[in-house]
Amino acid sequence: MNTEIITADNANSYVLRNSRPATEAEHPQLCRIFNDMKLRQHCERDLSLMVGTAYSSGVAVKVSPQAGVVLLDADDIMNMTPDVIEFLIAHEVAHHSIFHAFDAATVATIETLCRTPMPLARLMARICNEILADIAAVSECRNVDAAVEFLSGDDDELKTLYVDLFFNRDNQVPEKLYYCFESAIRLQALGFLVNSEYYFGLLEVGVSAQRGQALSNHWNRVDKLFSHYLDFSEADASALGAVMGAGLYIAGCRYDDQRWYLEIEALGDYGDPLQFLDFKTVEDAYDIIEINSQHIRGIKHPLKHIAYDVVAGAVWSREDDADVAEEFLGFLADNLGVDARLL
Numbered sequence: 001m002n003t004e005i006i007t008a009d010n011a012n013s014y015v016l017r018n019s020r021p022a023t024e025a026e027h028p029q030l031c032r033i034f035n036d037m038k039l040r041q042h043c044e045r046d047l048s049l050m051v052g053t054a055y056s057s058g059v060a061v062k063v064s065p066q067a068g069v070v071l072l073d074a075d076d077i078m079n080m081t082p083d084v085i086e087f088l089i090a091h092e093v094a095h096h097s098i099f100h101a102f103d104a105a106t107v108a109t110i111e112t113l114c115r116t117p118m119p120l121a122r123l124m125a126r127i128c129n130e131i132l133a134d135i136a137a138v139s140e141c142r143n144v145d146a147a148v149e150f151l152s153g154d155d156d157e158l159k160t161l162y163v164d165l166f167f168n169r170d171n172q173v174p175e176k177l178y179y180c181f182e183s184a185i186r187l188q189a190l191g192f193l194v195n196s197e198y199y200f201g202l203l204e205v206g207v208s209a210q211r212g213q214a215l216s217n218h219w220n221r222v223d224k225l226f227s228h229y230l231d232f233s234e235a236d237a238s239a240l241g242a243v244m245g246a247g248l249y250i251a252g253c254r255y256d257d258q259r260w261y262l263e264i265e266a267l268g269d270y271g272d273p274l275q276f277l278d279f280k281t282v283e284d285a286y287d288i289i290e291i292n293s294q295h296i297r298g299i300k301h302p303l304k305h306i307a308y309d310v311v312a313g314a315v316w317s318r319e320d321d322a323d324v325a326e327e328f329l330g331f332l333a334d335n336l337g338v339d340a341r342l343l
Protein backbone atom coordinates (compact mmCIF):
# COMPACT_ATOMS: atom_id res chain seq x y z
CA MET A 1 0.00 0.00 0.00
CA ASN A 2 1.28 3.42 -0.90
CA THR A 3 1.11 5.60 2.19
CA GLU A 4 2.86 8.67 0.93
CA ILE A 5 1.25 11.75 2.42
CA ILE A 6 -0.19 14.19 -0.07
CA THR A 7 1.25 17.65 0.21
CA ALA A 8 0.77 20.66 -2.00
CA ASP A 9 4.07 19.65 -3.65
CA ASN A 10 3.14 16.17 -4.75
CA ALA A 11 -0.65 16.54 -5.04
CA ASN A 12 -0.33 17.65 -8.66
CA SER A 13 1.77 14.71 -9.71
CA TYR A 14 -0.81 12.46 -8.07
CA VAL A 15 -3.70 14.12 -9.91
CA LEU A 16 -1.78 13.90 -13.20
CA ARG A 17 -0.47 10.36 -12.67
CA ASN A 18 -2.60 8.69 -15.36
CA SER A 19 -2.27 11.38 -18.00
CA ARG A 20 0.12 12.41 -20.72
CA PRO A 21 0.72 15.51 -22.80
CA ALA A 22 -1.66 15.97 -25.74
CA THR A 23 0.34 15.91 -28.98
CA GLU A 24 -0.49 17.54 -32.30
CA ALA A 25 -0.30 14.12 -33.98
CA GLU A 26 -2.76 12.42 -31.66
CA HIS A 27 -5.10 15.28 -30.76
CA PRO A 28 -4.83 17.93 -33.48
CA GLN A 29 -8.26 19.42 -32.79
CA LEU A 30 -7.75 19.68 -29.00
CA CYS A 31 -4.33 21.28 -29.50
CA ARG A 32 -5.71 23.80 -31.98
CA ILE A 33 -8.55 24.89 -29.66
CA PHE A 34 -6.23 24.98 -26.67
CA ASN A 35 -3.56 27.12 -28.38
CA ASP A 36 -6.22 29.45 -29.67
CA MET A 37 -7.77 29.88 -26.20
CA LYS A 38 -4.40 30.52 -24.58
CA LEU A 39 -3.74 33.37 -26.99
CA ARG A 40 -7.21 34.85 -26.75
CA GLN A 41 -7.39 34.78 -22.98
CA HIS A 42 -3.92 36.33 -22.56
CA CYS A 43 -2.95 33.76 -20.00
CA GLU A 44 0.28 34.74 -18.30
CA ARG A 45 0.82 31.29 -16.88
CA ASP A 46 2.75 28.83 -19.06
CA LEU A 47 0.05 26.26 -19.82
CA SER A 48 0.17 22.77 -21.24
CA LEU A 49 -2.59 20.38 -22.26
CA MET A 50 -2.82 16.81 -20.99
CA VAL A 51 -5.26 14.00 -21.68
CA GLY A 52 -5.91 11.00 -19.46
CA THR A 53 -7.93 10.09 -16.40
CA ALA A 54 -9.43 12.98 -14.48
CA TYR A 55 -11.99 13.09 -11.68
CA SER A 56 -14.13 15.37 -13.82
CA SER A 57 -14.30 16.12 -17.55
CA GLY A 58 -11.71 18.84 -17.19
CA VAL A 59 -9.42 20.04 -14.41
CA ALA A 60 -7.22 23.14 -14.17
CA VAL A 61 -4.09 22.14 -12.25
CA LYS A 62 -1.82 24.86 -10.92
CA VAL A 63 1.69 23.44 -11.01
CA SER A 64 3.44 26.60 -9.84
CA PRO A 65 2.59 30.31 -9.89
CA GLN A 66 4.03 30.43 -13.41
CA ALA A 67 2.92 27.09 -14.82
CA GLY A 68 -0.30 25.15 -15.15
CA VAL A 69 -1.95 22.20 -16.83
CA VAL A 70 -5.35 21.74 -18.39
CA LEU A 71 -6.22 18.08 -17.95
CA LEU A 72 -9.05 16.55 -19.98
CA ASP A 73 -10.64 13.20 -19.25
CA ALA A 74 -10.10 10.98 -22.30
CA ASP A 75 -13.35 9.02 -21.89
CA ASP A 76 -15.55 12.04 -21.23
CA ILE A 77 -14.36 14.02 -24.23
CA MET A 78 -15.05 11.08 -26.56
CA ASN A 79 -18.77 11.66 -26.03
CA MET A 80 -18.70 15.44 -26.46
CA THR A 81 -19.48 17.50 -29.52
CA PRO A 82 -16.70 19.82 -30.77
CA ASP A 83 -18.64 22.83 -29.45
CA VAL A 84 -18.85 21.37 -25.96
CA ILE A 85 -15.14 20.50 -26.00
CA GLU A 86 -14.37 24.07 -26.99
CA PHE A 87 -16.44 25.38 -24.08
CA LEU A 88 -14.71 22.97 -21.70
CA ILE A 89 -11.20 23.98 -22.80
CA ALA A 90 -12.10 27.69 -22.69
CA HIS A 91 -13.47 27.18 -19.17
CA GLU A 92 -10.33 25.41 -17.92
CA VAL A 93 -7.97 27.94 -19.51
CA ALA A 94 -10.04 30.68 -17.85
CA HIS A 95 -9.36 29.13 -14.43
CA HIS A 96 -5.69 29.84 -15.08
CA SER A 97 -6.24 33.30 -16.51
CA ILE A 98 -8.90 35.27 -14.78
CA PHE A 99 -8.53 35.28 -11.05
CA HIS A 100 -6.53 38.46 -10.58
CA ALA A 101 -8.78 40.25 -13.09
CA PHE A 102 -11.86 39.47 -11.03
CA ASP A 103 -10.57 39.78 -7.51
CA ALA A 104 -12.21 43.13 -6.89
CA ALA A 105 -15.56 41.96 -8.20
CA THR A 106 -15.63 38.97 -5.93
CA VAL A 107 -14.37 40.56 -2.71
CA ALA A 108 -17.82 41.63 -1.53
CA THR A 109 -19.25 38.18 -2.06
CA ILE A 110 -16.30 36.47 -0.41
CA GLU A 111 -16.77 38.68 2.66
CA THR A 112 -20.36 37.49 2.95
CA LEU A 113 -19.13 33.95 2.58
CA CYS A 114 -16.73 34.31 5.49
CA ARG A 115 -19.68 34.75 7.83
CA THR A 116 -21.23 31.40 6.91
CA PRO A 117 -20.07 28.00 8.23
CA MET A 118 -16.91 26.76 6.52
CA PRO A 119 -18.33 24.04 4.25
CA LEU A 120 -21.00 26.39 2.93
CA ALA A 121 -18.50 29.22 2.43
CA ARG A 122 -16.14 26.90 0.55
CA LEU A 123 -18.94 25.51 -1.60
CA MET A 124 -20.06 29.01 -2.57
CA ALA A 125 -16.52 30.21 -3.21
CA ARG A 126 -15.97 27.20 -5.45
CA ILE A 127 -19.17 27.84 -7.36
CA CYS A 128 -18.23 31.52 -7.75
CA ASN A 129 -14.93 30.48 -9.35
CA GLU A 130 -16.79 28.17 -11.69
CA ILE A 131 -19.21 30.93 -12.65
CA LEU A 132 -16.31 33.25 -13.43
CA ALA A 133 -14.71 30.64 -15.67
CA ASP A 134 -18.11 30.03 -17.35
CA ILE A 135 -18.50 33.73 -18.10
CA ALA A 136 -15.07 33.84 -19.71
CA ALA A 137 -15.70 30.63 -21.66
CA VAL A 138 -19.09 31.73 -22.98
CA SER A 139 -17.69 35.08 -24.06
CA GLU A 140 -14.76 33.37 -25.85
CA CYS A 141 -16.83 30.65 -27.54
CA ARG A 142 -19.90 32.83 -28.13
CA ASN A 143 -21.93 29.71 -27.68
CA VAL A 144 -24.21 29.47 -24.69
CA ASP A 145 -25.89 26.28 -25.97
CA ALA A 146 -22.65 24.35 -25.60
CA ALA A 147 -22.36 25.57 -22.00
CA VAL A 148 -25.93 24.50 -21.22
CA GLU A 149 -25.33 21.12 -22.83
CA PHE A 150 -22.12 20.61 -20.88
CA LEU A 151 -23.69 21.52 -17.54
CA SER A 152 -26.89 19.53 -17.95
CA GLY A 153 -25.13 16.18 -18.41
CA ASP A 154 -26.46 13.20 -20.34
CA ASP A 155 -29.19 11.73 -18.14
CA ASP A 156 -32.37 12.59 -20.06
CA GLU A 157 -34.62 12.91 -17.03
CA LEU A 158 -32.22 15.12 -15.10
CA LYS A 159 -31.38 17.13 -18.21
CA THR A 160 -34.95 18.42 -18.31
CA LEU A 161 -34.66 19.59 -14.69
CA TYR A 162 -31.32 21.29 -15.37
CA VAL A 163 -32.44 23.06 -18.51
CA ASP A 164 -35.51 24.25 -16.63
CA LEU A 165 -33.20 26.05 -14.17
CA PHE A 166 -31.54 27.92 -17.02
CA PHE A 167 -34.94 29.38 -17.98
CA ASN A 168 -36.38 29.69 -14.47
CA ARG A 169 -33.63 31.34 -12.56
CA ASP A 170 -35.79 32.34 -9.62
CA ASN A 171 -36.79 28.75 -8.88
CA GLN A 172 -35.04 26.86 -6.14
CA VAL A 173 -32.95 23.90 -7.20
CA PRO A 174 -35.07 20.71 -6.83
CA GLU A 175 -33.82 18.29 -4.18
CA LYS A 176 -33.17 15.72 -6.88
CA LEU A 177 -30.31 17.90 -8.16
CA TYR A 178 -28.83 18.72 -4.75
CA TYR A 179 -25.94 16.31 -5.19
CA CYS A 180 -25.00 18.29 -8.34
CA PHE A 181 -25.82 21.64 -6.82
CA GLU A 182 -22.81 23.30 -8.44
CA SER A 183 -23.98 22.58 -12.00
CA ALA A 184 -27.51 23.64 -11.10
CA ILE A 185 -26.44 27.05 -9.80
CA ARG A 186 -24.05 27.53 -12.72
CA LEU A 187 -26.97 27.02 -15.10
CA GLN A 188 -29.04 29.61 -13.26
CA ALA A 189 -26.15 32.08 -13.30
CA LEU A 190 -25.72 31.41 -17.03
CA GLY A 191 -29.42 32.11 -17.53
CA PHE A 192 -29.01 35.50 -15.83
CA LEU A 193 -25.94 36.24 -17.92
CA VAL A 194 -27.47 35.66 -21.34
CA ASN A 195 -30.63 37.57 -20.41
CA SER A 196 -28.76 40.52 -18.99
CA GLU A 197 -28.28 43.96 -20.48
CA TYR A 198 -24.48 43.47 -20.42
CA TYR A 199 -24.31 40.12 -22.23
CA PHE A 200 -23.75 41.43 -25.76
CA GLY A 201 -21.23 43.96 -24.53
CA LEU A 202 -19.33 41.11 -22.98
CA LEU A 203 -19.30 39.19 -26.25
CA GLU A 204 -17.99 42.20 -28.11
CA VAL A 205 -15.12 43.27 -25.91
CA GLY A 206 -14.27 40.07 -24.04
CA VAL A 207 -14.22 39.45 -20.34
CA SER A 208 -10.95 41.10 -19.42
CA ALA A 209 -12.09 44.48 -20.78
CA GLN A 210 -15.59 44.21 -19.35
CA ARG A 211 -15.15 44.19 -15.65
CA GLY A 212 -16.55 46.69 -13.21
CA GLN A 213 -20.22 47.55 -13.28
CA ALA A 214 -21.44 44.73 -15.51
CA LEU A 215 -19.85 42.06 -13.40
CA SER A 216 -20.87 43.50 -10.08
CA ASN A 217 -24.45 43.58 -11.39
CA HIS A 218 -24.05 39.95 -12.28
CA TRP A 219 -22.63 39.22 -8.88
CA ASN A 220 -25.68 40.68 -7.16
CA ARG A 221 -27.80 38.21 -9.07
CA VAL A 222 -25.57 35.32 -8.11
CA ASP A 223 -25.83 36.41 -4.46
CA LYS A 224 -29.59 36.18 -4.73
CA LEU A 225 -29.30 32.63 -6.04
CA PHE A 226 -27.40 31.65 -2.91
CA SER A 227 -29.84 33.32 -0.55
CA HIS A 228 -32.15 30.26 -0.57
CA TYR A 229 -29.42 28.07 0.88
CA LEU A 230 -28.05 29.96 3.87
CA ASP A 231 -29.86 27.85 6.45
CA PHE A 232 -26.89 25.74 7.49
CA SER A 233 -25.30 25.95 10.94
CA GLU A 234 -21.92 25.13 12.49
CA ALA A 235 -23.62 22.23 14.27
CA ASP A 236 -24.87 20.93 10.92
CA ALA A 237 -21.33 21.21 9.56
CA SER A 238 -19.73 19.23 12.36
CA ALA A 239 -22.39 16.51 12.29
CA LEU A 240 -21.99 16.13 8.52
CA GLY A 241 -18.18 16.11 8.76
CA ALA A 242 -18.34 13.42 11.45
CA VAL A 243 -20.63 11.17 9.41
CA MET A 244 -18.76 11.76 6.18
CA GLY A 245 -15.48 10.86 7.93
CA ALA A 246 -17.05 7.72 9.40
CA GLY A 247 -18.45 6.69 6.02
CA LEU A 248 -15.09 7.18 4.34
CA TYR A 249 -13.29 5.32 7.14
CA ILE A 250 -15.60 2.33 6.70
CA ALA A 251 -14.91 2.47 2.96
CA GLY A 252 -11.17 2.18 3.70
CA CYS A 253 -10.02 5.81 3.74
CA ARG A 254 -6.96 6.53 5.88
CA TYR A 255 -5.43 9.93 6.41
CA ASP A 256 -1.94 8.98 5.26
CA ASP A 257 -2.97 7.15 2.07
CA GLN A 258 -2.59 9.33 -1.01
CA ARG A 259 -5.16 7.37 -2.98
CA TRP A 260 -7.76 9.14 -0.83
CA TYR A 261 -6.42 12.55 -1.64
CA LEU A 262 -9.64 13.87 -3.17
CA GLU A 263 -11.89 12.57 -0.42
CA ILE A 264 -9.64 13.96 2.31
CA GLU A 265 -9.62 17.31 0.57
CA ALA A 266 -13.45 17.24 0.44
CA LEU A 267 -13.59 16.27 4.11
CA GLY A 268 -11.28 19.21 4.87
CA ASP A 269 -14.17 21.58 4.07
CA TYR A 270 -15.85 20.42 7.29
CA GLY A 271 -12.89 20.64 9.67
CA ASP A 272 -9.79 18.58 10.44
CA PRO A 273 -9.80 15.34 8.38
CA LEU A 274 -7.39 13.75 10.85
CA GLN A 275 -9.98 14.13 13.61
CA PHE A 276 -12.88 13.01 11.43
CA LEU A 277 -10.99 9.81 10.57
CA ASP A 278 -9.74 9.08 14.07
CA PHE A 279 -11.34 5.69 14.74
CA LYS A 280 -9.92 2.58 16.38
CA THR A 281 -12.37 0.19 14.78
CA VAL A 282 -14.95 0.14 12.01
CA GLU A 283 -17.64 -0.43 14.67
CA ASP A 284 -16.76 2.95 16.22
CA ALA A 285 -17.34 4.55 12.83
CA TYR A 286 -20.78 2.91 12.52
CA ASP A 287 -21.63 4.24 15.99
CA ILE A 288 -20.79 7.80 14.93
CA ILE A 289 -23.15 7.51 11.97
CA GLU A 290 -25.99 6.36 14.19
CA ILE A 291 -25.34 8.93 16.91
CA ASN A 292 -25.55 11.79 14.39
CA SER A 293 -28.35 10.31 12.36
CA GLN A 294 -31.27 12.14 13.92
CA HIS A 295 -29.66 15.56 13.64
CA ILE A 296 -28.66 15.00 10.03
CA ARG A 297 -32.07 13.76 8.96
CA GLY A 298 -33.37 17.20 9.98
CA ILE A 299 -30.92 19.02 7.69
CA LYS A 300 -32.44 20.04 4.35
CA HIS A 301 -29.44 21.30 2.47
CA PRO A 302 -27.49 20.48 -0.72
CA LEU A 303 -24.34 19.92 1.36
CA LYS A 304 -25.87 16.79 2.87
CA HIS A 305 -26.37 15.30 -0.58
CA ILE A 306 -22.92 16.40 -1.73
CA ALA A 307 -21.32 14.78 1.34
CA TYR A 308 -23.22 11.56 0.71
CA ASP A 309 -22.17 11.68 -2.92
CA VAL A 310 -18.48 11.90 -1.99
CA VAL A 311 -18.77 8.76 0.15
CA ALA A 312 -20.92 6.95 -2.42
CA GLY A 313 -18.45 7.72 -5.22
CA ALA A 314 -15.60 6.40 -3.08
CA VAL A 315 -17.49 3.21 -2.22
CA TRP A 316 -18.53 2.46 -5.81
CA SER A 317 -15.05 3.01 -7.18
CA ARG A 318 -13.27 0.90 -4.55
CA GLU A 319 -15.64 -1.89 -3.50
CA ASP A 320 -15.52 -4.92 -5.80
CA ASP A 321 -18.64 -6.56 -4.43
CA ALA A 322 -21.69 -4.62 -5.67
CA ASP A 323 -23.95 -6.15 -2.99
CA VAL A 324 -21.65 -4.99 -0.20
CA ALA A 325 -21.49 -1.50 -1.70
CA GLU A 326 -25.23 -1.30 -2.11
CA GLU A 327 -25.94 -2.49 1.41
CA PHE A 328 -23.55 -0.02 3.00
CA LEU A 329 -24.81 2.91 0.94
CA GLY A 330 -28.39 1.97 1.77
CA PHE A 331 -27.49 2.07 5.46
CA LEU A 332 -25.75 5.42 5.08
CA ALA A 333 -28.53 6.97 2.98
CA ASP A 334 -31.07 5.81 5.51
CA ASN A 335 -29.19 7.47 8.37
CA LEU A 336 -28.71 10.70 6.43
CA GLY A 337 -32.23 10.81 5.02
CA VAL A 338 -31.20 10.95 1.33
CA ASP A 339 -32.06 8.82 -1.70
CA ALA A 340 -29.57 6.02 -2.27
CA ARG A 341 -28.89 6.51 -5.95
CA LEU A 342 -26.78 4.13 -7.95
CA LEU A 343 -23.83 6.06 -9.29
Ligand SMILES: [Zn+2]
Pocket residue numbers: 091092095130133
Ligand atom coordinates in the same frame (compact mmCIF):
# COMPACT_ATOMS: atom_id res chain seq x y z
ZN1 LIG B 1 -14.10 24.72 -13.52
